[in-house]
Amino acid sequence: MTARHGPDSFHALHRHGFVRVAASTPHVRTADVSFNRDAVLIEARRAHEAQVDLLVYPELCLSSYALDDLHMQSALLDAVEDALDEVVAASSELSPVLLVGAPLRQDGKLYNCAVVVSRGRILGVVPKSYLPNYREYYEKRWFAHGRGVRDRTMHLGEQDVPFGSDLLFEASDLKGFVFHVEICEDYWSAIPPSSDAALAGATILTNLSASNITIGKSDERHMLCRSQSSRAMAAYAYSAAGPGESTTDLAWDGQGAIYELGDLMAESERFSLDPQLCLADIDTQRILNERMRTGTYADAAEARAPEFRRIAFEHQPHWQDAGLIRPIRRFPYVPNRRSHLDQDCYEAFNIQVEGLRRRFEATSGSRMVIGVSGGLDSTHALIVAAKVCDKLGLPRSRILGYTMPGFATGESTKSNAWKLMRALGIEAAEIDIRPAATQMLQDMNHPFAGGEPVYDVTFENVQAGLRTDYLFRLANQNGGFVIGTGDLSEMALGWCTYGVGDQMSHYAVNTGVPKTLIQYLVRWAIQTEQFEPETNGVLKAILETKISPELVPHGEEEELQSTEDQIGPYELHDFFLFHTMRYGLPPSKVAFLAWHAWRDAQAGSWPIDFPDATKREYELAQIAEWLEVFLKRFFGFSQFKRSALPNGPKVSAGGSLSPRGDWRAPSDATAEPWLDELRRSLPS
Template sequence: MTAQPPVPDSFFSIHRHGFARIAVATPSARNGDPAGNGRAIEAQAREASQRDVDVVVFPELSLTGYANDDLHLQEATLLATLAGIESIRAASEDLKPVLLIGAALSRNGRLYNCAVAIHRGRILGVVPKIYLPNYREYYEKRWFASGDGTDGLTIEIGGETVPFGPDLLFAASDRPGFVVHIEICEDYWAPFPPSIDGALAGATVLCNLSASNITIGKSHDRHLLSASQSMRCLGVYAYSAAGHGESTTDLAWDGQGEIYELGDLLAESERFSRGGELLIADVDCNRVLQERMRMPTFNDAAARRGHPETRFRRIAFEQGLASGDIGFHRPIRRFPFVPNTPERLDQDCYEAFNIQVDALVTRFEATPGDTMVIGISGGLDSTHALIVAAKACDRMGVSRKNILGFTMPGFATGDATKSNAWKLMEAMGISAAEIDIRPAARQMLSDMGHPFADGEPVYDITFENVQAGLRTDYLFRLANQRNGFVIGTGDLSELALGWCTYGVGDQMSHYAVNSGVPKTLIQYLIRWCVTSGQFDETTDAVLTAILDTEISPELVPADAQGGLQSTEEKIGPYELNDFFLFHILRYGFAPSKVAFLAHQAWRDKTTGRWPIGFPDAKKREYDLDTITFWLEKFLFRFFQTSQFKRSAIPNGPKVSAGGSLSPRGDWRAPSDSSAAAWIKELRAAMGRG
């Protein structure tokens, strides 16, 4: 790779890539002390501003305290609340974030439980709570009026008239897609939370100012509601509950804060903390919008609700854009196709493996034949296809001898992989055989007049594909002969890169059982089979040896130093390519954003989330130049040179939520498209024209 010009500072800005920085604050409170609580709010607001936060969500009634009971109706409390709001408004003039604070405000002879939005010395608007709990320990209707039906109204605060009602959205005028909706505590415990209409009207960040006393098991319930609301509304959900300092006369408080995005937990605060917590996460508004575009159901829901955007008022605020790197507060998975937490490890691997097994069982039972034919190379893909087939036989009560495994050494087959192939077939107890394809390959090359037939070391694409094609010819004819069908071994990563020969085994078969599984997941599933005891110790030992073998097609003989033909030297590391594939296939992100995310995940050994069970020795790092070098090659391969291969792939099960490349499923694209737009966008963002 040649030296590149410096990357513009703008590339490193989270705002350029559609992120907003959200904070959930849980300050210590004191009941009946709006002035003291206001000072605590101001202190956290300053800290948030110093940390480049865009929006801070404080708890419900954070100015007065929630557990005030009849003190809510005292005139002194109401006056102190207004004074507290004015103090916070004045303090906010030099602060960056939008502050969402909780306060009880009177209007037209009624008292409302409200969220007040304040930004740079301006009160943007006031949102009243709609659903007032009045059961068990709650009796809010004793003090408050519901905000239902107050759409389109205003309220006087500090001599100014500001928008008032549940029909308010707060939209950043200089950040397309950064739109905030507010609801308060009980609102999201209701069967139809107001945030649903807020999301359908265009809000991407849904905020909940809550008090919510704690009881056993309630933390789980909050997580469940926040996760489901962020998933159902295809948005971000930021939740702040009251914490230390609230009255414990009859209740207790844990100060739970959490930030979810499309069902994914980005951050959660320490509960029962005596000090003020400030939980920060960078949320992806661009991801939210991309997901909504991909789901017509979202638009259908908006239409069914009469397009709520026509009923909401948008209050604009100008937030500004970071010019450079302000850090990144967001968990990034280096291996997005792979489970990376202990609680998901067994579940995800169990599901992935059994999706393949059950799919193969169904296909075998529907096929007029009684054998499965697989080419066994000793590599990852054929190994995984074989263990899936073995489990399928076990599940059907069919002898594993019905699996016909053939190892077919060619001109570059290594002793280690050939040995592993034989050891694996023997350990699995299948019907095993060997067919040496070299004589037939020499004959074909000779018939073609290829220089290799005359002893010249010409290892071109013809030389490689003669071997690959012969292996497939043998497998298909063997399936004809033995009353069976060919199980494909090619994986999702190879299909994405076009790293498969058209019409041969890694692209063509009777059933492509691995076509929905990327290379990184295949490695992990094989490792999971070992650690979870799916097979016996002898099989486990062979599987481990195969995992430790360098990935190579073994079509070209080793060089003078004994170096193998390396797949990753040619097309780039699979761990990077799978990262690129996930974010482009699943979300349609711009290449510059994919490069930004990859840089955040891979820039050093301490960044990114690692899957459970991957050895530390596999922890690598890639600089930005390396990432963009391989990303540009990926873009060219994926968008321009390999779709024709994907358009003609056989059936195979979708496995990962990250997507599949079946032309009948997740991915439909023309075979003669250009990658120019993607490559141009990447180069422009990197300052490379």
């Protein structure tokens, strides 16, 4: 592997398309411009030390917001312009782009403005478009609105600078760093100015606000930030004025929040007497990729995006290892919102239940047939089927469960299979496939039939294939259909035998659910008592069992055949799959994210109540090793199996691998472009 340095350094934040954004709530005093100027610069220097790229201050932060008719006083407005000159001069030694709020005069009018400052110069000035004039607000008394202010300039200090509501700011030396500015009420309007800006190409939307606080308003701000970042497919950084504003009749809480594609990245402490600086690294590549793959975005941009002036500037990125400040989910498919945990699990589980229920009703059969191994996947498929019977008011004996021990079946898993079937009250039976497998191997002149311990792929697949043959014929015999057990992780890796039960069935109820989510849903079913206490005890035992195909015999001193020893940890593969399939990220970036999520026990985040055993650590070399395995299997030689998948419900927004749904790919592609990108990018 070739080492890279400078702008191509693997650990450099900017190399992977991240922009560090911060929302600042500095100290403020009503009408004390010099104090406010100094407070703004203190926070600017703090942001510089934190290697921030874009710093968003509150609305009118130089003058303070709650001034009423003092806004119309020339002495104060002159002081603001002088203070702005000093902020601009000081910014020459600072790396962040500063978005500073100030009241500014132009053509006999006063505008509520955001001034964009970078490295000693003003890049542009954006006036507020929508002025509130209801309830406690009276802004039209003092300010002119900025709607329709386009293609204008303003003279500030020694500069003539772009002025208008038609400005986008784009870094010429950091791809994806394109931002737009709006002010407070703008994003309470029916169509915020930032909507058009996003359609014109802005990836980061910002809001300088002085919104006062009332009960429930914090939730409203979160809702607006979240919805705008989701609808506009962008990041949204919001900064509201804090304590220190006048309390004549109102109070301020200093709320700061940063969202990306509907996900909360960071928020500040509210009502704090200390200045707040909430930071998050925004993934502009993720934003651009999401727009690229969502045709509706392009259609909307073509239909209504007005012309914007793009103000180019040289940002001078540091290209250093600055860490990564953003929540990274170790288990991106697994619900982890504490407030919605039960609801999210309920939805995931019942999507499967509803899919299987509809298929069962639509067929002419009366029975569901399933092979029960005592392993995780068949267990989950079986409890979904049991819940279908409960929902339809049918006896669970409509389910025909078969355990089919082979040459390597362990007593523990077979025992668990029987316990589970009995606990659920299904019709259960056992078919020993060893005689039929031996006969088939003899017919093939396989060495095993002659007494040699040859455990090759033929030996394994004879067993897997026979199980499926029995299930399909049993379905014919009993007027039913076969429920598939293979999951999304196995489909991604091609870790399934073509034409057998983990790849082929009449309905593949698990193929939209990755292994990590199945583990969690089974745990959720136990915790929420979806089934009887006896069933829960068996489910706990199955969760503790090592994942194994149980196809190769092992001696008394040997460990059970382990799937993860052969192909790698499913927790990593599910991470790789999510970021590769859902967002199309390059392998080097997937490795970068995985390393930050898994490098130590405190890194990343995991769902509530996930067992401590999942809090493992992986070094970059381990991540790269298993990522290569994933890329070879996912892009290289597994698609032909996925192209023949039976129907099955999509469960996660992370996508499915159905050839009729989220993932359509040729069966004969090569993984080389992805492998080359990874190998070129990793440090030696």
